[in-house]
Amino acid sequence: NAGVTQTPKFQVLKTGQSMTLQCAQDMNHEYMSWYRQDPGMGLRLIHYSVGAGITDQGEVPNGYNVSRSTTEDFPLRLLSAAPSQTSVYFCASTPRGRINLKETQYFGPGTRLLVL
Amino acid sequence: AQKVTQAQTEISVVEKEDVTLDCVYETRDTTYYLFWYKQPPSGELVFLIRRNSFDEQNEISGRYSWNFQKSTSSFNFTITASQVVDSAVYFCALSTGSSNTGKLIFGQGTTLQVKP
Numbered sequence: 001n002a003g004v005t006q007t008p009k010f011q012v013l014k015t016g017q018s019m020t021l022q023c024a025q026d027m028n029h030e031y032m033s034w035y036r037q038d039p040g041m042g043l044r045l046i047h048y049s050v051g052a053g054i055t056d057q058g059e060v061p062n063g064y065n066v067s068r069s070t071t072e073d074f075p076l077r078l079l080s081a082a083p084s085q086t087s088v089y090f091c092a093s094t095p096r097g098r099i100n101l102k103e104t105q106y107f108g109p110g111t112r113l114l115v116l
Numbered sequence: 117a118q119k120v121t122q123a124q125t126e127i128s129v130v131e132k133e134d135v136t137l138d139c140v141y142e143t144r145d146t147t148y149y150l151f152w153y154k155q156p157p158s159g160e161l162v163f164l165i166r167r168n169s170f171d172e173q174n175e176i177s178g179r180y181s182w183n184f185q186k187s188t189s190s191f192n193f194t195i196t197a198s199q200v201v202d203s204a205v206y207f208c209a210l211s212t213g214s215s216n217t218g219k220l221i222f223g224q225g226t227t228l229q230v231k232p
Contacts, residue, residue, distance in 0.1 A: 031218040042222035094218030107161040
């Protein structure tokens, strides 16, 4: 299993540009989520999904769109990038119901985004 | 309101010292999960432990130990005989509800520097 993969690893955008951060998992996990990490603020939830076709907002959803057409993929779209979206983005997946497992949240390696 | 507070922003110790990282959480839910993650300088998030609200037993894993006290809403993490490789940012996180949907609330993180 590759686990949770994210592409690209690093991206530079200009203000107003759009882009999609890719996230995929091969563990057949039902739940997927996106977080952003900013200095001194920990990780904050942007959007999450409890299954294909179902998404909802997290703590900081403004400026981001998501969709979940398959169980495996959960892309994060920035429609018009702003400098405030400069951050490190982590995607995560979680299996539903298997709470007897020790580890239940699997994070991708992160995407570092710089918006100029 | 649900919240995780890691009051220690940075801690610096000398190798072989013991160090405790504090985590205080707030939630009105009776069922919840607490996590600790390590983020080394390479940037990935490394799972350390998950504890549910019904299990107040302390846990030890090698040089790591965790003290969960519901009476004080704390889930502290102690590293015994610290090593340089322990230098990292450590995050405490909270997930509420009975089904661990993967929606985590993170603390701000504590940067631990272990000097040789």
